[in-house]
Amino acid sequence: MIRVALPFHLRNLARINGEVQLDVPAPVTARAVLDALEERHPELTGTIRDHVTKVRRPLLRFYACNEDLSFESPDAPLPEAVVKGEAPFMVIGAIAGG
Amino acid sequence: MSSVRVLVGTKKGAFIITSDGARKNWKVEGPLWGGWEIYHMKGSTVDPNRIYASQTSGWFGQVIQRSSDGGKTWETPGGGLTNEGGMPKGESNKFVYDGNPGTHQWYDGTPHPWEFKRVWHLEPSYTNPDLVYAGIEDAALFQSADGGKTWSELSGLRQIQSSKWAPGAGGMGLHTIILDPANPKRIVVAISSAGAFRSDDGGKSWKVTTKGLKSNYMPDPTAEVGFCVHRLAMHKSKPNTLFMQLHWNVMRSDDAGDNWVNIGGNLPCDFGFPIDVHAHEPNTVYVVPIKSDSEHYPPEGKLRVYRSKVGGNDWEPLTKGLPQQDCYVNVYRDAMCVDTLDKCGVYFGTTGGQVYCSPDGGDNWSAIAEHLPAVLSVEVQTLS
Numbered sequence: 001m002i003r004v005a006l007p008f009h010l011r012n013l014a015r016i017n018g019e020v021q022l023d024v025p026a027p028v029t030a031r032a033v034l035d036a037l038e039e040r041h042p043e044l045t046g047t048i049r050d051h052v053t054k055v056r057r058p059l060l061r062f063y064a065c066n067e068d069l070s071f072e073s074p075d076a077p078l079p080e081a082v083v084k085g086e087a088p089f090m091v092i093g094a095i096a097g098g
Numbered sequence: 099m100s101s102v103r104v105l106v107g108t109k110k111g112a113f114i115i116t117s118d119g120a121r122k123n124w125k126v127e128g129p130l131w132g133g134w135e136i137y138h139m140k141g142s143t144v145d146p147n148r149i150y151a152s153q154t155s156g157w158f159g160q161v162i163q164r165s166s167d168g169g170k171t172w173e174t175p176g177g178g179l180t181n182e183g184g185m186p187k188g189e190s191n192k193f194v195y196d197g198n199p200g201t202h203q204w205y206d207g208t209p210h211p212w213e214f215k216r217v218w219h220l221e222p223s224y225t226n227p228d229l230v231y232a233g234i235e236d237a238a239l240f241q242s243a244d245g246g247k248t249w250s251e252l253s254g255l256r257q258i259q260s261s262k263w264a265p266g267a268g269g270m271g272l273h274t275i276i277l278d279p280a281n282p283k284r285i286v287v288a289i290s291s292a293g294a295f296r297s298d299d300g301g302k303s304w305k306v307t308t309k310g311l312k313s314n315y316m317p318d319p320t321a322e323v324g325f326c327v328h329r330l331a332m333h334k335s336k337p338n339t340l341f342m343q344l345h346w347n348v349m350r351s352d353d354a355g356d357n358w359v360n361i362g363g364n365l366p367c368d369f370g371f372p373i374d375v376h377a378h379e380p381n382t383v384y385v386v387p388i389k390s391d392s393e394h395y396p397p398e399g400k401l402r403v404y405r406s407k408v409g410g411n412d413w414e415p416l417t418k419g420l421p422q423q424d425c426y427v428n429v430y431r432d433a434m435c436v437d438t439l440d441k442c443g444v445y446f447g448t449t450g451g452q453v454y455c456s457p458d459g460g461d462n463w464s465a466i467a468e469h470l471p472a473v474l475s476v477e478v479q480t481l482s
Contacts, residue, residue: 009133009158013174043174046191047158059157093157 002033003088010048010091014041019088028083030062031074048091063090102437103168103479104445105149106453107136110471112151114169117466119439121457124466130172131163138219138432138475141168145227146479150246152217152232160216162190162232162246176247189248193217193234196253202236203264212236212256219432219475221275225282233272237263237289239301252301255287259306259323263292266326266345273431274330278337286340286355291326294342296355307355311344329431331373333380341383341410343373343431348385350410361410366397372434376459377442381409384436384444384460386429395426403446405460419463420454427452432475439480447473 004020011017022036031054038045049056054074056062061070065079065087081087100119106112111129130136134153142148151163151172164175176190199212215235223229228245238256240249263270274288285297286307293308306322316324326345333339342349342358346369349358362368367387376382383406389397396402401420404413427450437443444460447453451470456463 007157009155012131013158013161042176043161043191045189046160051192052194057157057159 001085002028002036002082003085004033004037005088005090006044007091007093009093010044013047014044016041021085026083028078029075030069030072030078030089033078033089034074059094061092061094063092064088100439101481102439102443103141103146103481104453104455104466105139105141105151105169105475105477105479106447106467106470106473107139107151107432107475108447108451108471108473109135112136112139112153113467113470115453115466121439121443121455121466124455126467129471130169134161135216136474137216138477140220140222140477141479142222142227142230143224144222146481148222148227148245149479150220150222150230152220154216160191160193160214162217164190164246175245190242190246193232193238193240193249194251195238195256196251199256200261202260202270203262205265209261212238215269216271218271218273219275221277223282224277224279231275231277231285233275233287233289235269235271236265237270237272237292239272239275239285239287241301252297254297254302255295255304258295258304260292262323263289264324266291274327276330276332276340278332279334280337284337284354286330286332288327288330288342290328291324291345293323293325294327294330294340294355307351308358309356310351310358311342311347311349313345313347315345328371329373331375331383333375336380339380339409341373341375343370343385345369345391348373348410361406363406363411363413365404365413366402366415370429371431372429372446374434374436374444376444377436377438378440379407379442379459382407382459383410384434385413386434386446388428394428399423399425401425401427401448403444403456403460403463416456416460416463418461419456425450430474433473435476435478437478437480443478445476445478447476449473 002024104115111132113128137152139151147168149165153161163172201209204210219233221231232240239252276286278284328343331341338354340351350361370388400422403416427448434446444456449472453467
């Protein structure tokens with residue numbers, strides 16, 4: 001089971017508490033996880049990735065296992081700890097501004 | 099017993115403020131969607147329980163919210179919490195330009211690709227609660243015929259010299275959509291900073307309606323496009339008469355925008371953002387003068403609404419109940435509205451988080467909410 005941690009506003013929008021748990025078939029990639037997330041919570045479509053291009057929105061980042069995966073290919077395999085459900089795939093709202 | 103429901107969009111959520119028709123005692127509810135920018139909320143006149151809201155964020159993009167019970171509960175009409183019923187996935191948040199959108203002019207004069215950023219304004223139709231128009235940034239007009247589930251562009255608008263359109267300091271937003279209740283084919287829109295446009299065939303084809311405007315900050319002060327129109331207003335009994343708050347200058351057209359004349363008259367300053375018309379007196383107009391485009395606060399620190407009862411030129415300050423010293427707030431373009439009770443109520447919200455109401459056409463004012471986040475928009479529903 002893949003664990004996904006969402007920022008406050010997206011949890012509210014999807015009306016969920018805590019992490020989302022998803023069944024994602026191998027290979028487990030950022031694209032596959034986000035596809036499964038949007039399948040489960042369609043109201044999140046467009047809030048993390050562009051509707052059409054599927055490019056990550058500029059002020060969001062993807063983290064896992066203390067690594068910034070934001071600039072990795074969306075088709076790159078995620079770390080083994082994410083695949084095993086030992087660590088969450090984290091969608092982070094960039095902390096910017098004063 | 100009549101009542102009013104005031105829909106307030108702010109930089110950090112939405113608020114719903116209600117009162118009976120006396121408009122003396124108010125109840126403030128909210129925030130809805132705390133932390134999100136709510137650019138605009140507006141109810142359908144056909145079905146007042148149907149309300150649309152534009153929820154937006156620099157981080158998470160655009161969300162369209164819809165209520166079918168007068169704002170008690172909300173849903174994202176094209177999303178939902180399950181896939182049951184075959185609802186399209188997040189389609190209500192999806193605004194995709196028609197075809198290859200091309201480029202508009204960037205701040206430095208270079209071509210810049212068209213990019214969807216947010217919905218500035220939602221305008222439900224006068225005939226069908228499921229038909230709603232959206233004005234967006236980068237400027238374009240979209241419509242939904244299914245209650246906001248899916249959106250498509252009325253792309254004829256961007257055929258009108260749009261490669262010359264350019265963003266103003268606040269972005270390039272289509273912020274004004276005026277429908278004519280007597281003529282569903284007519285749509286009037288305004289864009290910062292492109293100008294004003296009119297369609298007489300339901301949005302298929304458009305014409306520029308800027309003749310008579312003059313802006314000395316433009317290389318060609320009387321060019322057809324490039325005007326930073328801040329707001330338009332119309333009284334539904336006189337659809338050919340339009341009022342405009344241009345960046346500088348307050349204007350009026352008596353031929354549906356074909357020609358404009360300056361009606362600034364004795365205003366202390368003719369820069370400002372909102373403009374609106376009394377619900378029962380089509381020649382009574384309201385503006386809020388702001389000192390300048392560099393300062394964005396009222397002249398002399400006095401918050402004054404100006405009213406003309408003769409369609410412009412002759413203006414009177416309305417001050418009773420409004421702060422007359424040390425006031426340095428702004429009033430945004432979508433933050434003024436009127437109700438349709440016998441004694442017309444006038445409302446506006448400020449960047450300081452106050453919402454004011456005058457239950458008597460502007461003679462007397464009081465704050466119906468204070469200390470809200472900066473107010474982006476104010477709309478009122480008159481309920482029977």
